[in-house]
Amino acid sequence: MALAKRLQMVHGGGSCLIRWRFHTLIFVLGAVLVTLAAYHSTDSKEILLDYYQNQNQTKDYKSHDHVNVVDHSLLSRCDLFSGKWVYDHNKSYPLYKDRECKFMFDDLACEKFGRKDLNYQHWRWQPHGCDLPRFNAKALLERLRGKRLVFVGDSVNRNQWVSMVCLLDSSIPKPLKYMHLNGPLYTFKATEYNASIDFYWSPLLVESNSDNPSNHSLSDRIVRIKAIEKHARQWGDADVLVFNSYLWWRIPKLKVLRGSFESPNQVYQEVNALQCYKMALKTWSNWLDTHVNRTKTQLFFVSMTATHSRAEEWGMPKDQNCLNETRPIEKEGFWGSGSEPRMMRIIEGAISKLKSKGLKIQMLNITQLSEYRKDGHPSIYRKQWRPLTKEQLSNPRNYADCTHWCLPGVPDVWNELLHAYILHY
Template identity: 55%
Template sequence: MTIGITPPRKSRSTVAVVVGGGGGEDTWRTEETAKKTTTRVWGTTVSVSVSLRSHFRSLLLLLLVFLFLAVVSVTTKNGDTQHTPPPADDTIAAAIKLQEAAAATLPPSNATDDDGGECDLFDGRWVYDEAAYPLYKESECRVMSEQSACEKYGRTDLRYQHWRWQPHGCDLPRFDAAKFLGKLRDKRLVFVGDSLNRNQWASMVCLIDTGAPELHTTMNSTGSLSTFKIHEYNASVDFYWSPLLVESNSDHPLIHRVTNRIVRAASINKHAVHWTGADVLVFNSFIWWRQHPDIKVLWGSFDKSPAEEGEGDNFAVYKVIGSLRAYELAVRTWADWLEFHVDRTRTKLFFMTMSPTHLRSHDWEEPTTNNTNHNCYGETEPIAASGEGQRRGVVTDDDTAFARAVEAEARRLGERGVAVRLVNVTRLSETRKDAHPSVHRRFWDPVTDEQRRDPSSYADCIHWCLPGVPDVWNQLLYAHFVSLRSHYFSWFLLLLLVLFVVLAVTVTTKNGDGVDDDAENGAGDGECDMSSGRWVYDEEAYPVYKESECRVIWEDLACEKYGRTDLRYQHWRWQPHGCDLPRFNAVKLLENLRDKRLVFVGDSLNRNQWASMVCLIDTGAPQLHTTVNKTRSLMSFKIHEYNTTLDFYWSPLLVESNSDHPRFHRVADRIVRAASINKHAVHWTDADVLVFNSYVWWGSFDNSTTTTEQGDVYKVSKVVSGLRAYELSLRTWADWMEFHVDRTRTKLFFMTMSPTHIRSHDWEEPTTTKNHKCHGETEPIAPDDQLRRGGGGGGSKNTIKFARAVEAETRRLAERGVAVRLVNMTRLSETRKDAHPSVHRRFWDPVSDEQRRNPSSYADCIHWCLPGVPDVWNQLLYAHLVS
């Protein structure tokens, strides 16, 4: 049997993946819900109109907002309703809860009330404290980083070491190495990122080394990984060099200064395999992305040559895009990896916000004719708290846009049950222009006297001296580990909130099937929705062509040729409500496609539609010189007089998979590379019209998705649900569209789901009769009996989830200027249980007599006879192209 004939499993589909919204039901469902519904609320039956329900939902949403604000307010209150303040640790816990509830505190926003009722650890002031700070002396740290040892390399003004960060309304807990190590016993903490995260790692190492000097510790560096081991606790604090998080040509820990930086925004496995099993992960990545407005992104492998097309990974595709957009792609890849590969019950995840730089003095002081712009060199004091400098441009709007990208991905991860805490080090660091190494440092060699005289070129105003600012970053991290306590009253309020949400959702969505009443109305008054209508039997005008007239009929779909005698399925015409569907005119379409290429990309159902289009043109203009050519996954129908080609490209899952061979794709364990599409895309990206589909394979199998990188050196697999793998794959498809398709020339379409009729109990009352699938069906489902029970899958909740995934990606593409039209052929197709090949077909060989007697196993109720339903799909496409 073919893949298309295997019925979907009733159990939840899963997909194994290793990867480096609603509002769509009206275009997919068939059921037109009533304008009114009867809802039972607290034992009372109420008739609710659409408009009344809309107002009621608005009121519920407002109540939810007010209740949420109350919860956050009470949760984060600092004890001002009590006669005595709470313990310091409780105050800190409240501050941390505030941070987590808000998902992120982004620079340079204020999060505290004027009365100081809430404590935000990230909002405060620097207090000079010579008695208690620094937390350690530079000379005491046995593993001090040479790049941060400012005192050792000549810095004599040491005031930068004595500043203490004082949050408004609470105290930041002093770092206690023994207490911290107690939490870290038998665990691994890994800092992952660039040299600023290495700066923080070096600070953490010094805090532990000087705080517990009696312990046996060792330091080891291998390639990109540096490990500080505390043997008595069996704990390690590591740093892994990955400056852009994803793979790049700057991944070498020493040789990474390149003039032309290239990133593989969809690939992270090479790095991730080194830190995925950690107990605590602390990420950062920012400064390298901000060096240039644009960056080159690679789809493919670094060890392959650029090429137009190829097999396997024997090509590389490059594109220069905005650095912000590349960053968004990279953090999305990072988030996808965390979702599927991190143990969310064990691993704590943190992301450090941007570390500010002080490269331009005009960012913190008023430019005048007397002062030239300089950097942090010679600065010995923080920016005054009362001054305007810290808000004048040290952190720019562009910087904040990058921060928003991380916040968005952290929020999405939170929705999927993966908690990432954003630690805001930006606000407290941006005043500290005095705390950088400047020229008092060593990188490979100490700064020379000549270089010291040229601080505008050689002063380091990006990294930080130690002891110094990064110690405070680690105090914030420390607070998360040791100071979180429960607030019982806030938990009670949160429980009330959850119960209220459940009640609101129950009342709001109680509408028979949970679909908004207006979801199926389609177009408004005066508009024509071509996907909404009825089938009219029209023996005079239909079929549009005869099966025997098509010189290139696809054997799988030639039902009449292979024994089907009831031909009523050919004579049904689709009649939209309020308008007529234009009749297909081959010459008119070819005029529009002159010197152009139209490509159908997808599975065998898209090939079904391509075969229909070929027959429509071949029979509509039989005098033309046409040829058909097949090359592996690509089939081309050429109309020579118009220099036009109609192609089909086999890519059943859109992204790469182990089912990509056009013939040998029946595998027991399906594997997809959800982040890889270039192997396919190079064959169709330059087309003038692209028509995509991909659905039936995702819903019918337990799939396994894998990402394989660098000549199969890194292979990681993960089993995930079919829906989630579909979402990841569509995202990859959408990213490719955004960067590689000519949006001024190429027309893009995505065909909605083609319904199946593989369970006769979906459209008829279940009896003791055996399921016969579509075999023997000769009439469409009657309009008054139209799949109200879930037949065809077009209106099922699972189907709608897949549909929403497509709609979500097309909406995001539209926001970025790439228009993809969703062509809804689900609604019109799902009544047509009569129009499938059943046993009247050929695949490699005609169905045998023995197989005909067993239609429950051999009837094809997924594909469609020609002429038939796919001709209407192409009429819809035709209407978009020529009307």
């Protein structure tokens, strides 16, 4: 009797358990059906999308002090070029490592060539009133899928190109990328995306006797002021073009060649360099106006960057320069002699005219933000392509490079700005 009663209790408990599981299953199935119905409604998709974007934005903001998910109106309501340098205590900078970038150039690899103070790698640019979107290599590569991005200009523009290659390098599997150098054209290919990120050496934009990327340090600088077609054939099909040209114009006068460099009877005329610069930019802008596809091509002109060769400008002795500098200039609005306001006005005028003709062109005004970074140059920590003289060796300041920039470093921020405009403008 006791055994029968006990069996009845067990079976009764089992029935209750089965009924409970059945009702639970019905409830779960109903919930799933309701969720699926909601998912297929537009409103619910938008709610879910907003939720995950907000979650990602919050996460990125906490870890990097600036955001990845960006309001597309950001660039129209915030001046990304006005701000200050902030030391990154969250250790989210640098965005790559000197020795880990497979395509680093030795004249920019300061850590590799003995620089011990690495604080220059850990500063980030903080615009006033907004945050700079963090560099997203995958998103940029996706935007560049099947396209060609070309940097055109001088060695500072090459500096920015190497930075861009290193920023993208770690996001591309090893077999799916390569670099190829062919005279003035340097090509980096991300084969998975069929994307090409190139640099074309053309320091004066128009034809000159300095167009050889290896042999260009000539005493007399000569230009064909109206000739650009030879260069344009190399970058005319690009989807994104990033130009710069200023460093090689900073001399009193240039020689303007009438005719070609191949002509046996060459005739020159000496012209004021600033006037010559204006004429060269007119040739450049006329070519763009005539040949650029207005519906497809994004154009950028990178403004001049600072040289820090005169330490008295930031309160140091006259015989010093950027060597041994370890911190940015903190005085907001600082300007040194490395920038030429008249050249800036010429650039701004040329860009304004192109915009009025319907071209998508933006000046990346990196001049002020670069002025602060006296600590960011290679100085003596780089490969020297020519043997140093006894005089240079006796005083390292004589050969310190205060024009180009260590990588990782300041040019990465130039590319964060470029990335923001390519993706969001």
